[in-house]
Amino acid sequence: MSQKSNKVTFADNVREVVRRIPKGHVMTYKEVATMTGRPNAYRAVGNILAKNYDPNIPCHRVIKSDGKTGGYNRGRNNKAKMLKNEGVL
DNA sequence: CGTATGACGTGCA
DNA sequence: GTGCACGCCATAC
Numbered sequence: 001m002s003q004k005s006n007k008v009t010f011a012d013n014v015r016e017v018v019r020r021i022p023k024g025h026v027m028t029y030k031e032v033a034t035m036t037g038r039p040n041a042y043r044a045v046g047n048i049l050a051k052n053y054d055p056n057i058p059c060h061r062v063i064k065s066d067g068k069t070g071g072y073n074r075g076r077n078n079k080a081k082m083l084k085n086e087g088v089l
Numbered sequence: 090c091g092t093a094t095g096a097c098g099t100g101c102a
Numbered sequence: 103g104t105g106c107a108c109g110c111c112a113t114a115c
Contacts, residue, residue, distance in 0.1 A: 010112055029097055033111085044112040046096045051113070053096080064097065071096035 010036060011048040018049070021061045023086050028065045050074070061088075 006012075013036040021027055027035075029042040038044065049059045053073070060079045064070045069079035 033097095038111065040098095040109095041111040042097055043095070043110055047094080047112060048096095050094095050096045059096080062096080066098090069096095074096070076096095 010038065010041065010044050011052050013037070014045050014048045015052065015054060015057050018057050018059055018062055021058055024088055026061045026063050026083060026088050028063055029070070030065055032062055046070075061086075 014032060017032050017035045018027075029045045030039065033039050033042040033045045036045070045062075049057075049062065050071075053059045060069070060072045060077070060082055062070070063079075063083075069076065069083065072079045
């Protein structure tokens with residue numbers, strides 16, 4: 001645990017948090033930022049995901065505070081559709 | 090080290 | 103209700 005010699009950067013934290021999001025649940029960038037400890041760094045959160053979106057990370061479960069899907073793969077793909085497919089209204 | 094960028098958020102007109 | 107501009111944080115170059 002605890003990252004000893006491993007440098008945990010904001011990106012690592014964000015990825016971990018996003019990966020912890022259960023199916024049928026979505027979080028806003030601000031929420032994720034708050035979970036990482038930087039409630040005002042929602043900007044960095046989007047930046048991290050934007051540059052380091054992994055296939056194991058449901059970044060599509062991360063939406064905007066407006067309830068909009070925001071973006072996924074540098075685009076909009078069918079984020080809203082896939083979310084609905086998972087059980088997110 | 091400084092600048093630029095980015096999948097955002099909020100406020101105001 | 104919609105559109106524009108500014109602000110914030112971290113990473114990359």
